[in-house]
Amino acid sequence: MRGGTTLAIIGCGQIGTAILEVLLASLSQPCPNHQHQTLPNLSMKVKPTRFIACVNTQESVSRLRKQFGHFARSSFPNVQISQGRVAEAVQQADFVLLACKTSQAVEILGDTSLAESLAGKLLLSTCADLTARQIEQLIYHDATIESTETKRCYIVQARANSSFSVRQSATLISTTVAMADTIPRDFEDLTTWIFSSIGTVTFVPESVMNEASITSSLAPALFTVALEGIAKEAMARGLREPDALHLAAQAMKGTAELVLSKKDENKGLFAIDEVRDKALATSEGSGDRGLAVLRQAMVKDTFAEAMRQGMEKRDPNNAYLYSNW
Numbered sequence: 001m002r003g004g005t006t007l008a009i010i011g012c013g014q015i016g017t018a019i020l021e022v023l024l025a026s027l028s029q030p031c032p033n034h035q036h037q038t039l040p041n042l043s044m045k046v047k048p049t050r051f052i053a054c055v056n057t058q059e060s061v062s063r064l065r066k067q068f069g070h071f072a073r074s075s076f077p078n079v080q081i082s083q084g085r086v087a088e089a090v091q092q093a094d095f096v097l098l099a100c101k102t103s104q105a106v107e108i109l110g111d112t113s114l115a116e117s118l119a120g121k122l123l124l125s126t127c128a129d130l131t132a133r134q135i136e137q138l139i140y141h142d143a144t145i146e147s148t149e150t151k152r153c154y155i156v157q158a159r160a161n162s163s164f165s166v167r168q169s170a171t172l173i174s175t176t177v178a179m180a181d182t183i184p185r186d187f188e189d190l191t192t193w194i195f196s197s198i199g200t201v202t203f204v205p206e207s208v209m210n211e212a213s214i215t216s217s218l219a220p221a222l223f224t225v226a227l228e229g230i231a232k233e234a235m236a237r238g239l240r241e242p243d244a245l246h247l248a249a250q251a252m253k254g255t256a257e258l259v260l261s262k263k264d265e266n267k268g269l270f271a272i273d274e275v276r277d278k279a280l281a282t283s284e285g286s287g288d289r290g291l292a293v294l295r296q297a298m299v300k301d302t303f304a305e306a307m308r309q310g311m312e313k314r315d316p317n318n319a320y321l322y323s324n325w
């Protein structure tokens with residue numbers, strides 16, 4: 001039996017398109033190819049097979065038509081492209097993914113007809129600067145639960161990081177759901193299914209959501225410093241820049257894969273020492289000399305301090321402080 005629920009993507013820009021592309025590929029090609037990791041199992045009862053991609057401009061409609069237009073005539077999966085008709089899309093949908101910029105979300109959610117159309121539905125948001133509570137206020141204003149007849153929606157906040165474009169986002173999902181003690185199991189599974197399309201999914205409580213999201217969003221920036229430092233000396237010794245950076249980046253990717261695979265082998269426990277010792281053993285002594293320099297310079301503490309500053313310092317516009325190297 002094929003499922004038949006509808007997912008409306010309100011704001012099918014970079015993230016929305018990346019998610020839609022993989023979901024469609026996994027639905028239309030049950031055997032995944034190397035570009036699309038396997039998505040977790042999901043009950044047919046909730047699996048979306050119809051998608052409504054909402055955008056604002058004609059330019060975006062043309063982009064989506066070029067990429068997904070052939071799914072408009074297909075019954076499984078099916079894609080409809082909608083320009084601006086958000087209220088209609090939300091009404092037709094079983095689930096809603098809000099993936100536009102925060103300012104756009106504020107405007108969209110100001111439509112008072114949405115509260116009724118969203119009743120009892122799952123509303124997933126990728127808006128980085130909006131908490132589930134803020135979204136709830138935008139939809140229901142200050143109305144108390146008792147003062148409204150309408151059943152509210154389940155609002156779940158998801159924070160992807162910049163690696164979503166290569167399907168390697170370390171996406172965080174808040175376990176705190178606005179207007180509910182817990183998220184129904186089917187909704188949780190659907191959330192995991194949707195965000196697994198762009199990487200991994202980690203559920204964390206709302207109380208540490210900011211810290212967790214800064215960890216996943218700041219870490220890539222800090223890693224680039226290590227990459228540049230490693231490549232710099234390789235270039236000074238005669239390697240071409242593309243080769244030096246490729247070697248360093250591939251080594252970083254391999255290290256990350258090893259660390260993650262050890263976690264799976266060790267039932268959830270990471271074994272970073274093991275990965276480091278193995279790398280040192282194959283470096284014929286040079287690794288020990290290199291690591292001694294990092295220890296002396298207290299590089300580990302410096303990274304920790306960089307994270308601390310990143311978690312504490314925000315500029316007046318709420319953006320993280322940033323300076324060029």
Ligand SMILES: NC(=O)c1ccc[n+]([C@@H]2O[C@H](COP(=O)([O-])OP(=O)(O)OC[C@H]3O[C@@H](n4cnc5c(N)ncnc54)[C@H](OP(=O)(O)O)[C@@H]3O)[C@@H](O)[C@H]2O)c1
Binds near residue numbers: 100128159
């Ligand atoms: N990009 C990232 O690296 C990243 C990482 C983590 C989190 N996020 C968060 O994810 C959200 C989406 O980011 P993004 O980079 O995917 O944004 P984006 O590429 O700018 O996409 C936003 C989309 O919303 C559409 N839109 C705007 N107003 C609309 C309206 N009234 N009705 C229907 N559609 C409307 C836009 O359509 P038009 O193009 O036609 O105007 C566009 O397709 C943001 O809140 C961001 O904070 C982004």
